[in-house]
Amino acid sequence: xxxxxxxxxxxxxxxxxxxxxxxxxxxxxxxxxxxxxxxxxxxxxxxxxxxxxxxxxxxxxxxxxxxxxxxxxxxxxxxxxxxxxxxxxxxxxxxxxxxxxxxxxxxxxxxxxxxxxxxxxxxxxxxxxxxxxxxxxxxxxxxxxxxxxxxxxxxxxxxxxxxxxxxxxxxxxxxxxxxxxxxxxxxxxxxxxxxxxxxxxxxxxxxxxxxxxxxxxxxxxxxxxxxxxxxxxxxxxxxxxxxxxxxxxxxxxxxxxxxxxxxxxxxxxxxxxxxxxxxxxxxxxxxxxxxxxxxxxxxxxxxxxxxxxxxxxxxxxxxxxxxxxxxxxxxxxxxxxxxxxxxxxxxxxxxxxxxxxxxxxxxxxxxxxxxxxxxxxxxxxxxxxxxxxxxxxxxxxxxxxxxxxxxxxxxxxxxxxxx
Ligand code: GUN
Ligand code: FE
Numbered sequence: 001x002x003x004x005x006x007x008x009x010x011x012x013x014x015x016x017x018x019x020x021x022x023x024x025x026x027x028x029x030x031x032x033x034x035x036x037x038x039x040x041x042x043x044x045x046x047x048x049x050x051x052x053x054x055x056x057x058x059x060x061x062x063x064x065x066x067x068x069x070x071x072x073x074x075x076x077x078x079x080x081x082x083x084x085x086x087x088x089x090x091x092x093x094x095x096x097x098x099x100x101x102x103x104x105x106x107x108x109x110x111x112x113x114x115x116x117x118x119x120x121x122x123x124x125x126x127x128x129x130x131x132x133x134x135x136x137x138x139x140x141x142x143x144x145x146x147x148x149x150x151x152x153x154x155x156x157x158x159x160x161x162x163x164x165x166x167x168x169x170x171x172x173x174x175x176x177x178x179x180x181x182x183x184x185x186x187x188x189x190x191x192x193x194x195x196x197x198x199x200x201x202x203x204x205x206x207x208x209x210x211x212x213x214x215x216x217x218x219x220x221x222x223x224x225x226x227x228x229x230x231x232x233x234x235x236x237x238x239x240x241x242x243x244x245x246x247x248x249x250x251x252x253x254x255x256x257x258x259x260x261x262x263x264x265x266x267x268x269x270x271x272x273x274x275x276x277x278x279x280x281x282x283x284x285x286x287x288x289x290x291x292x293x294x295x296x297x298x299x300x301x302x303x304x305x306x307x308x309x310x311x312x313x314x315x316x317x318x319x320x321x322x323x324x325x326x327x328x329x330x331x332x333x334x335x336x337x338x339x340x341x342x343x344x345x346x347x348x349x350x351x352x353x354x355x356x357x358x359x360x361x362x363x364x365x366x367x368x369x370x371x372x373x374x375x376x377x378x379x380x381x382x383x384x385x386x387x388x389x390x391x392x393x394x395x396x397x398x399x400x401x402x403x404x405x406x407x408x409x410x411x412x413x414x415x416x417x418x419x
Contacts, residue, residue: 003388004039005046005360007032009350011331011372015047022356025391029352041386041393042360047367049331050348051110051357051387052300053338056199056239056260056289058115059100059126059139060084060093064293072205072269072294073178080293081148084117088151093117094125101133106396107299108384110357111136113199113237113260113289113342115173118142118155123170130168134390136347136357138197140173143188147179157187160196167390169196176201177212177225189230197235197342202226202259203248204240205271223248232257235343239289240265241279242272249282258285258341263306265294273314276307277322287341288333301379304330308376327373360386 001022006015007030019039021029042048060083067079087093097116104112116122116139123141130137140160145153160170172192174180192198203209203222212222219225223244226232232255241252241259252259261274279286289295290303297303304327311324325333339348346354362385365374375383387394 001041001388001391001393002035002037002039003042003048003358003360003386004035004044005042005048006367007350008047008049008331011328011335014369015367015371017044020048020350020356020358022358022388022391025356026346027350027352027354027356030350041388045362046385047361047363047371048350049359049361050335050339050350051359051389052108052334053111053136053342053344053348054104054109054290054298054300054303055113055237055258055287055338055341056262057112057292057295057298059097060087060115060117060122061293062096062100062103062298065296067293068268070269072208072271073211075269075294076148081152083293084142085149085151087117087119087122090119090121090125093119093122094128097122097125097129098132101129101135102396103298104135105133105387105389105394107381108359108387109135109298109300110359110387110389111339111342111344111347112139113137113171113197114139115142115199116140118144118152120156120158123158127163127168130163130165134165134167136344136355137168138171138342139168140171140196140199143172143174143184144179145181145184153179160191171197171199173199174231176204176208177216177222178208182216182229185225185229185231189233192233192235194233194235197237198231198233199237200226200231200239202238202241203243204266205269206243209243221245221248223251227251227255237287237341239291240271240274242266242274244275244278249278249284253282253284256285258287260287260289260341261307262289262291262295263310264297264303265291267306267310268296269294273310276311276314276325277320280323285341286333287338288330299379299381300334301331301376304334305376305379307333327376330376331372356388356391358388359384360388
């Protein structure tokens with residue numbers, strides 16, 4: 001399959017007119033100039049970009065966006081746990097996973113790291129859904145044994161297993177130190193065995209930090225809790241990290257764990273303004289996440305915009321000359337940057353050998369030196385003219401559709417994608 005368009009290989013450089021040849025799920029060839037044959041997608045005015053990658057989201061929370069006015073712990077209790085309890089019905093869970101996958105594809109997110117609920121059967125439903133919607137993904141059963149309703153905390157922990165195909169893997173997802181006893185946290189490192197990713201939340205709200213220090217009195221800091229349980233690995237994703245001391249930043253940098261910045265969520269729950277400067281100064285690996293449903297936007301360009309805006313506000317309010325990411329830097333984060341943070345070496349790239357997870361954009365404006373800024377600040381899913389997932393052109397309805405999605409509406413999965 002040939003795709004024609006200006007190649008956004010490096011968002012810091014102007015996109016060059018060219019084409020991409022896709023074969024067997026990977027990019028086979030990349031060329032500049034006119035397409036050597038009739039393209040299956042794109043055109044001379046189109047832009048080709050790697051698909052977006054979301055480094056932190058909660059699949060069971062896709063219908064819980066916008067429940068405003070609560071502090072994190074109260075929001076979890078009043079909004080999120082009721083939403084996650086609905087997965088007690090396996091059929092509902094399946095339908096919501098399918099819906100989440102379809103909405104992600106619509107938004108151009110072709111890969112993600114996420115959370116299910118603490119129900120064991122969610123895993124089977126998730127694996128099943130990935131057969132219909134072959135996104136690249138890592139996700140796991142939420143581990144929690146306290147500070148929640150019994151139907152979520154009395155869980156049976158499912159063993160980790162391989163996911164068919166090579167596009168998805170399970171992760172170990174202890175919710176956060178508030179809802180995990182020491183006994184539960186002890187199981188995390190052996191389960192991950194340095195192979196499976198660990199995903200958790202760290203220092204999101206001040207109240208949460210106080211509760212954690214009360215619960216783990218012997219620990220020096222919130223980060224030290226995870227350190228003592230051997231959870232700070234190179235494959236650990238720590239979401240939020242808003243309230244950290246110098247020593248905690250240093251420890252995270254030393255362990256080479258990834259901090260996932262979730263700017264939309266931090267603003268929505270008034271958790272705080274992330275210190276991008278500290279993260280950079282300490283050389284901490286950084287990723288960007290929507291954190292739906294605390295974050296209101298599934299679309300990663302909007303999350304990128306939120307990151308830029310939070311950084312600008314921080315600069316305005318502190319009067320310090322702290323760095324504000326440029327649109328090009330932000331675009332890189334939601335594509336190649338997040339791929340690197342998740343350890344997906346062949347993702348987020350337009351080069352031979354890379355996975356063919358691409359978007360063809362048709363922006364409604366002329367292409368000039370402000371291309372990426374215009375995309376980020378005026379983003380609408382309708383700018384996506386085509387989605388290439390695992391090398392296949394897929395078709396998802398362009399308009400947000402609130403009705404539940406029926407299984408099998410994914411044309412690529414039915415074998416009628418264009419190759
Ligand atoms: N901390 C623990 N669980 C959650 C969650 O589901 N969302 C957010 N934003 N923070 C959390
Ligand atoms: Fe989260």
